[in-house]
Structures are given as C-alpha cells and as structure tokens.
Amino acid sequence: MPSFSEFLLQIQNIDNINxxxxxxxxxxxxxxxxxxxxxxxxxxxxxxxxxNEMKYSSVTRLVLDMPDDILDNWVVWxxxxxxxxxxxEKIVLVVEDASPDSILxxxxxxxxxxxxxxxxxxxxxxxxxxxxxxxxxxxxxxxxWCALSSSLIHARFPKNHPIDDTIYRTTWKDALRFLSECISxxxxxxxxxxxxxxxxxxxxxxxxxxxxxAYLDWLTHATIVxxxxxxxxxxxxxxxxxxxxxxxxxxxAAKTYYRNDRENSPxxxxxxxxxxxxxxxxxxxxxxxxxxxxxxxxLYELWTELEHLESLAWQAAGEIRPTDDPRLVNTxxxxxxxxxxFINLDKTLIAAPRELSEGRPGSKLSWNDxxxxxxxxxxxxxxxxxxxxPGSSILVPLNNLRYESISDTGQDNTYSKRFLIAHxxxxxxxxxxxxxxxxxxxxxxxxxxxxxxNPNEHHSLDxxxxxxxxxxxxxxxxFALVTGKGLFVLDDWSQNKLNIQAIRDTFNSAAIxxxxxxxxxxxxxxxxxxxxxxxxxxxxxxxxxxxxxxEASMVRTTLAELRGNHVIPPEDIDACAIKNALENRWALVxxxxxxxxxxxxxxxxxxxxxxxxxNQINRWIGVQGFALVVALGLAEPVAKFSEKIMxxxxxxxxxxxxxxLISATAIFxxxxxxxxxxxxxxxxxxxNKRISQSRTDDG
Numbered sequence: 001m002p003s004f005s006e007f008l009l010q011i012q013n014i015d016n017i018n019x020x021x022x023x024x025x026x027x028x029x030x031x032x033x034x035x036x037x038x039x040x041x042x043x044x045x046x047x048x049x050x051x052n053e054m055k056y057s058s059v060t061r062l063v064l065d066m067p068d069d070i071l072d073n074w075v076v077w078x079x080x081x082x083x084x085x086x087x088x089e090k091i092v093l094v095v096e097d098a099s100p101d102s103i104l105x106x107x108x109x110x111x112x113x114x115x116x117x118x119x120x121x122x123x124x125x126x127x128x129x130x131x132x133x134x135x136x137x138x139x140x141x142x143x144x145w146c147a148l149s150s151s152l153i154h155a156r157f158p159k160n161h162p163i164d165d166t167i168y169r170t171t172w173k174d175a176l177r178f179l180s181e182c183i184s185x186x187x188x189x190x191x192x193x194x195x196x197x198x199x200x201x202x203x204x205x206x207x208x209x210x211x212x213x214a215y216l217d218w219l220t221h222a223t224i225v226x227x228x229x230x231x232x233x234x235x236x237x238x239x240x241x242x243x244x245x246x247x248x249x250x251x252x253a254a255k256t257y258y259r260n261d262r263e264n265s266p267x268x269x270x271x272x273x274x275x276x277x278x279x280x281x282x283x284x285x286x287x288x289x290x291x292x293x294x295x296x297x298x299l300y301e302l303w304t305e306l307e308h309l310e311s312l313a314w315q316a317a318g319e320i321r322p323t324d325d326p327r328l329v330n331t332x333x334x335x336x337x338x339x340x341x342f343i344n345l346d347k348t349l350i351a352a353p354r355e356l357s358e359g360r361p362g363s364k365l366s367w368n369d370x371x372x373x374x375x376x377x378x379x380x381x382x383x384x385x386x387x388x389x390p391g392s393s394i395l396v397p398l399n400n401l402r403y404e405s406i407s408d409t410g411q412d413n414t415y416s417k418r419f420l421i422a423h424x425x426x427x428x429x430x431x432x433x434x435x436x437x438x439x440x441x442x443x444x445x446x447x448x449x450x451x452x453x454n455p456n457e458h459h460s461l462d463x464x465x466x467x468x469x470x471x472x473x474x475x476x477x478x479f480a481l482v483t484g485k486g487l488f489v490l491d492d493w494s495q496n497k498l499n500i501q502a503i504r505d506t507f508n509s510a511a512i513x514x515x516x517x518x519x520x521x522x523x524x525x526x527x528x529x530x531x532x533x534x535x536x537x538x539x540x541x542x543x544x545x546x547x548x549x550x551e552a553s554m555v556r557t558t559l560a561e562l563r564g565n566h567v568i569p570p571e572d573i574d575a576c577a578i579k580n581a582l583e584n585r586w587a588l589v590x591x592x593x594x595x596x597x598x599x600x601x602x603x604x605x606x607x608x609x610x611x612x613x614x615n616q617i618n619r620w621i622g623v624q625g626f627a628l629v630v631a632l633g634l635a636e637p638v639a640k641f642s643e644k645i646m647x648x649x650x651x652x653x654x655x656x657x658x659x660x661l662i663s664a665t666a667i668f669x670x671x672x673x674x675x676x677x678x679x680x681x682x683x684x685x686x687x688n689k690r691i692s693q694s695r696t697d698d699g
Contacts, residue, residue: 001081004120007111010084011180019093019168024325024357026094030075035059035105037096039328044094045074047105050342051328057345058133059105060126064118081115095168098153100146103175104129128189134346135293138190141208141256145182145189148204149175150252155207157250174200208253215257218245219264223371223461226266226442227273227378229297232347238297239380239440240272241265244371244461247276259292266441272297275374277367284342284354284362287370291348298347302377306341306350306365309373313364322356338362375461380442386422390491390500395425401450403486404504417511418451418486421500424493444472444481451486473581475574482581486511489578502572510582513566517591524555525595532602545606552603559596566592 002010020026022037032044036059039051047063049056056062071077076090087110095102108121128146138144156171157163178200182192195201222245228237243258258271265271272295276288291297314321322338329335331345339353339362352370353362385395403418446459448470453459465483473480477496480503481488487507491498528551535544566588569576583589 001115001117004111004116005184007084007114007116008180008184010114011107011110011176012184014084014088014173014176017088017093017169017172017176018091019095019172020165021163021168022094022096024355029092031091032094033091033109034094035102036099037094045070045076047109050330050344055330055345058101058129060101060108060129060133063105063108063112064121064126076113080113082113084110084114087113093168093172095172098168098171098175100149101129101133103149103172103179106172106176107179122183122186125183125189131190136255136290136349137259137292137294138253138256139260140191141212141253142205143191143193144253144256145179145187145192147253147256148192148201148208149178151207151211152178152200152204152252154250154252155203155210174203178204211251211254212257214249214251215254218243218247218254218258221245224266225375225445225461225464226380226440227374228380228382229273229291229295229299229378230301231296232298233296238295239267239442240291240295240297241267241269242273242275242374242378243271244275244374245277246367247278248280250278250281255290273378275370277370279367282355283339284352287352287367289350289370289374293346293348299343299350300347302374303341303343303347303350305373305377306370309369310341310353310363310365313369317364322362325357327354371461380440381446386424388422390423392423398422399450403451417507417514419489419504419507419511420451420486421489421491421504423491444470447488447490448481448483451481451483451488471581471585473577475577477574480574480578480581482578482585484585487578487582498574499572502570502575503578506570506572506575506579507582509566510579510586510588513562513588514586516562517588517595520555520558521591521595524551525598528552528555529598529602532606536605549603549606552599552606555599556596556603559592559599563592 022034028041028043030043032041034041034044034046034048036048036050038046038048040046047059047066049059049062056065076082076087079090082090093106104125108118111121112118128144132138132146138147141147153171153175156167156174178198181195181198181200182189185195187193192201194205222243225242225244226239227242228239230237247254255274258265258274261270262268270292272292274290278286289299289302291299311321323336325338326336327339329340329342331343331347332340337353338356341353341363342351343349352365356362381398384398386398386401387394388396388401401420401422403420445464445467448465449459449463452465452469453463470481470483473482475489475498477494477498478490478492480490489498489500489503491500528548531544532548535548570579
C-alpha cells in the first residue's frame with residue numbers, strides 16, 4: 001500500500017484527464033464517473049450528494065463515507081490498486097463544473113483507488129470544503145484555496161463561447177495539480193502563502209483580482225435594495241442588503257467580495273442577499289439566488305413562490321409542465337417535475353431549472369419575473385401598519401395610505417401636490433417591530449415612491465425612485481421626505497410631538513404657491529410673450545402694446561403679492577425646516593425670481609418699443625415742421641419779390657393775388673423741402689450706411 005507522500009508524487013505526473021460535460025441524453029458507460037451531477041445512471045459511478053438517496057453536505061463527504069455496496073457495484077473498483085495515472089486512463093469524468101468540492105472529490109477517489117487510507121487526507125482540507133459548501137464565503141479570498149480555485153476554474157470558461165471537452169480536461173488537470181501542490185507543501189487551505197513558483201497559483205491569483213474588479217463594475221449597474229427574509233429559527237424577520245444584478249461574465253469567488261463588503265453595502269454589513277442573472281449561461285446556471293448562511297435566514301418562501309409562478313407560466317403558455325422524468329433532488333421532497341427550481345439542503349441557494357431532455361429550457365420565467373418575485377416576497381414594509389390619526393386604535397397598512405387633497409389649487413389637478421402623514425404604532429402595539437425599519441435606507445425609497453406613484457398599486461423594483469429625487473428632513477418627533485410631487489411626514493411617537501397642523505399649513509401654502517406660479521406662467525406669461533412676439537414681427541402696426549404693457553405690470557404685481565404672502569416663515573421649527581425643503585425641492589424662490597425677471601424684460605421691451613414710436617413721431621414732426629417754418633419764412637419775401645416783378649410788368653397790384661401768391665409759394669417751398677428729404681432718404685449710399693449702422697447697433 002503506497003504512502004500518502006508517494007500518492008502526492010504520482011498526482012504530479014498526471015498529464016491528461018478525460019472529462020465531458022453532463023447531458024441528460026448522454027450514452028452511459030461503465031467507466032463513467034458522475035461528479036456532482038446525474039440522477040441514477042444504470043452504469044458508472046454516481047457521486048452526487050443532491051439525489052434522494054445521498055444525504056451528504058458535499059460530494060467530498062459522500063465519496064469519503066460512501067457505502068461499500070455502491071463501490072462494489074462499480075467495475076473499476078475491483079481493479080484496484082491503481083495509480084492516479086492508471087485510474088484516469090480508465091475513467092471518464094462526467095461533470096457540470098469544476099468546483100473546489102468536485103476537485104477534492106476526485107482527489108479522494110484517486111487516493112482510494114490507489115489504496116491510500118482515507119484517514120491520511122488532511123482534516124483541515126475537509127473542513128475547508130465543509131465551510132465553503134456551507135457558507136460559500138472566505139473572509140480573505142486572496143489566501144483561500146477555495147476562492148482561488150473557483151476563480152481559476154471560471155477564468156477558463158470563455159465568455160459567449162461553447163465549452164468543449166478540451167476546456168474541461170485542461171481545467172480539471174490544472175485544478176487538481178493546484179490542489180495537490182498545496183497539500184504536498186502542507187499549506188493551510190484558509191491561509192495560503194504566495195506561491196509564485198506555481199503557475200496555477202499565479203493564474204488563480206490574477207483571475208481573483210479580475211473578479212474583484214468585475215464585482216466593483218456590477219455595483220455601478222446593480223439594483224441595490226434591502227429585503228426582509230425570515231429567520232430560519234423563530235418567527236422574526238431580518239433586513240439584509242441585497243444585490244440584484246446582471247453578471248456579464250462568469251465568476252467563481254466574487255460572492256466572497258460582496259458578502260464581506262462593509263463599505264458599499266448601505267447598512268454596512270455586506271450584501272447578505274444576491275440574485276445573479278447570466279444571459280449567456282445555459283439554463284440552470286443563468287439565474288442563481290443566494291443568501292449568506294451567516295445571516296441565519298433562508299430562501300424557502302421565494303422558492304415556493306417561484307415554483308408556483310413556474311407552473312402558472314406553463315399553464316399560460318398552453319403547455320403541460322413535463323413530469324415524465326422527475327429530477328431526483330433530496331432537498332425537494334415529492335418533486336414531480338422534470339426540472340424544478342433547485343434549492344439546496346439548508347435553503348440558502350436557489351438555481352433556475354436546467355434544460356429538458358429535448359433541449360428546451362426547463363423554465364418559462366424571465367429574469368424580470370424573478371426580480372419581481374423577489375421584491376414581492378421580501379418586500380420590507382409588507383407587514384408595516386401605521387395610524388392615520390394620533391392615538392387611534394385603528395391600524396392600517398402603510399401601503400394603503402391615501403394622500404390628502406390640497407385646497408385652492410385650481411381646477412387642474414394634473415400638477416397637484418400630495419401630502420401623506422403616518423404615525424408609527426406605540427410601544428405596546430404588536431407591530432412595534434416595524435419601527436426598526438424607520439431608519440433603513442430602503443424605507444425612504446419606498447415612502448418617496450408612495451408619493452410619486454399612485455396609492456394602493458403594486459410598485460415594482462423599477463418604480464423605486466433614485467435617492468437624489470427626494471430630500472430627507474429630520475424632525476424633532478420623526479422625519480419627513482420631500483419629493484417633486486409632495487411630502488410624507490412620519491410621527492415616530494417620541495416624546496417630542498409634531499405640530500401636524502403647522503406642517504399641514506406650511507405644505508398647503510407651498511403647494512398653493514407652486515400651483516399659482518405654474519398657472520401664472522402657463523396662462524398669463526407665455527400667452528403674453530407670444531402676443532408681444534407677434535406685435536414685434538409687425539413692421540407698421542403696433543396696436544396692442546399698451547394692453548400688453550398693462551398685463552406685464554399686472555403679472556409683476558401678482559408676483560409681488562405671492563412673494564409677500566410666502567416670505568413670512570412659520571413659527572414652528574419643524575414646519576420651518578419643511579418650508580425650506582419645499583422651497584428647495586420645488587424651486588419656489590427661483591421660479592418667483594425667474595418669472596418676475598421675464599415679466600420685467602417684457603415690460604422693458606414694450607416700454608422701449610413705445611419710446612421708439614414716440615421718437616419716430618418726434619422726428620417726423622421735426623423734419624416736416626422745419627420744412628414748414630422754412631416755407632413760411634421764405635414765402636412772404638419771395639412772394640413780394642415776385643409781386644414787384646409783376647408790378648413792373650403790368651403796373652397793377654392786387655391784394656388778394658398777393659395772398660394767393662404767398663400761400664402758393666409757401667406750399668411750393670414746403671413740398672420741395674419734403675421731396676428733397678425723401679430723395680435723400682432713398683439715396684442708395686445713404687440708405688446702405690443707415691442699414692449698416694442699424695446692424696452695428698443691434699450687434
């Protein structure tokens with residue numbers, strides 16, 4: 001019987017491992033070894049702890065403690081002792097992945113066939129696998145063999161490319177060599193040193209660092225919320241930070257990062273819940289949902305809901321959910337479906353149904369169906385009950401709160417603001433546990449969403465508003481949230497009482513101002529602006545300017561009145577804080593100033609236009625008046641001079657004729673002056689100079 005050291009040396013000589021991916025329609029052979037997959041093949045060796053007959057926490061524990069009768073029915077077992085190289089020449093591995101559990105399983109199987117006593121397998125490596133399978137976490141991934149090995153394996157599976165037998169063989173060979181080197185050097189699997197001399201360690205270390213970067217990239221597009229899960233023992237529930245995201249490339253150890261991420265998780269405890277969607281992965285691997293076992297919660301409620309939705313989806317499609325070849329899963333008692341939603345033994349992992357035997361997907365649920373199921377089942381405030389009246393004995397569901405109507409907001413309610421108020425139950429209420437949620441980040445998003453959306457409707461994950469769409473105000477006896485559509489106030493039954501009426505009056509005042517500003521802008525200022533624009537486009541007709549100027553002045557007067565009514569702050573400190581928040585979120589002060597500036601600009605433009613018209617008249621009077629003065633001044637001397645000439649010619653004088661001559665002369669000179677001014681205006685050179693000067697002034 002070889003020693004354990006000799007066995008480890010023989011492992012180093014392995015150059016080839018025959019491994020093929022599992023398929024339901026696979027032709028069975030005696031030398032097949034199914035590791036972590038398969039139901040009950042007629043030939044070969046089945047190493048799958050998930051089937052009904054095998055109730056082990058891992059495949060490693062299964063192969064370590066496998067009953068003799070199972071091995072006795074396997075033909076290769078009777079050919080031992082076999083060296084690792086001899087064994088791998090005889091057997092073919094049928095696998096779905098190359099997890100650390102599966103790798104150590106093969107290592108132990110090779111040791112048994114080689115005649116090595118199982119007690120020589122280092123206990124610390126068995127404990128590491130138990131820990132990885134149970135909690136799926138490593139507090140320091142960079143020194144964990146399980147985390148490093150997982151990263152190494154997933155780095156070998158190319159994105160958006162089929163995984164062929166060559167990739168499986170190479171991956172299994174490198175993973176087995178990495179394991180044997182670590183064991184032969186007597187390393188602690190939870191605290192590996194740097195192993196720069198080993199190619200597999202260098203590749204695993206690089207892959208792990210890349211997975212950390214991938215995780216940080218997920219955070220930028222993931223849905224981050226809090227969900228309420230039941231404790232595995234007792235009737236209480238626990239709030240967990242949840243990461244729901246699309247994983248665009250396969251990873252093996254990224255979960256160790258998000259479960260330990262105290263910095264980016266909103267509640268500072270790491271992401272205890274995660275839902276992965278991998279669009280390019282095969283069915284069964286495309287959707288996985290997990291919860292950190294350390295949280296003491298489970299996913300059974302969600303699994304039940306998904307199974308129910310799955311059956312409904314098949315029914316809605318007009319098809320019968322296949323039941324002719326039920327998958328044997330020891331965690332699903334009485335399963336009748338070929339491909340159910342998988343749930344593991346401690347109910348901390350859910351995976352989507354795999355492909356059916358004919359190649360069709362085993363599930364008809366979409367990723368969005370799963371997301372909404374998660375939110376519906378684990379909705380944090382689904383049991384939250386509140387009072388609508390302080391001191392009332394009547395509790396109503398928080399989701400059923402109705403907002404108050406605001407008076408004096410006009411006929412159009414399209415833009416009306418919403419006011420919601422709730423009072424947490426007092427300490428002697430059976431619903432006191434909901435008070436703990438008042439400080440949870442998700443509570444603010446849900447409450448802000450209640451203001452934004454219609455009440456009494458189911459609100460999906462996508463309906464949750466972004467954090468920058470509301471403002472949080474801490475009050476002396478609770479808190480308030482202001483959004484673009486309204487205000488939510490929570491009275492937390494502390495000793496400091498909220499002055500609800502003062503807050504309501506403040507909100508009403510702001511809501512009325514908001515509505516009047518909107519009406520003023522839409523109903524008066526914009527039509528006025530359009531009318532003034534039309535007037536300005538008319539070259540000759542300036543009618544309507546005086547009326548428009550009057551309307552602009554009235555708008556400014558109304559604004560001054562609104563500003564005066566709103567400027568006085570409320571006496572209550574909480575109402576004052578809410579007033580400031582409403583002014584900021586609804587931009588009331590800025591809108592007052594903006595509308596006033598626009599009205600003032602219109603007013604100034606119209607006054608300027610009126611002044612220009614007056615100046616034009618003055619210029620006309622000046623030009624024509626000058627001609628008239630000249631004509632009157634020159635008419636009499638010219639007429640008298642002409643009279644003398646006429647006397648010389650005929651020796652007669654006529655007083656009436658003298659007046660006629662003076663008038664005719666004045667008219668002639670006046671017309672001559674006007675004609676001269678008009679000809680000068682129409683002169684091309686002078687006209688072009690005038691146009692150029694006008695453009696310069698406009699510029």
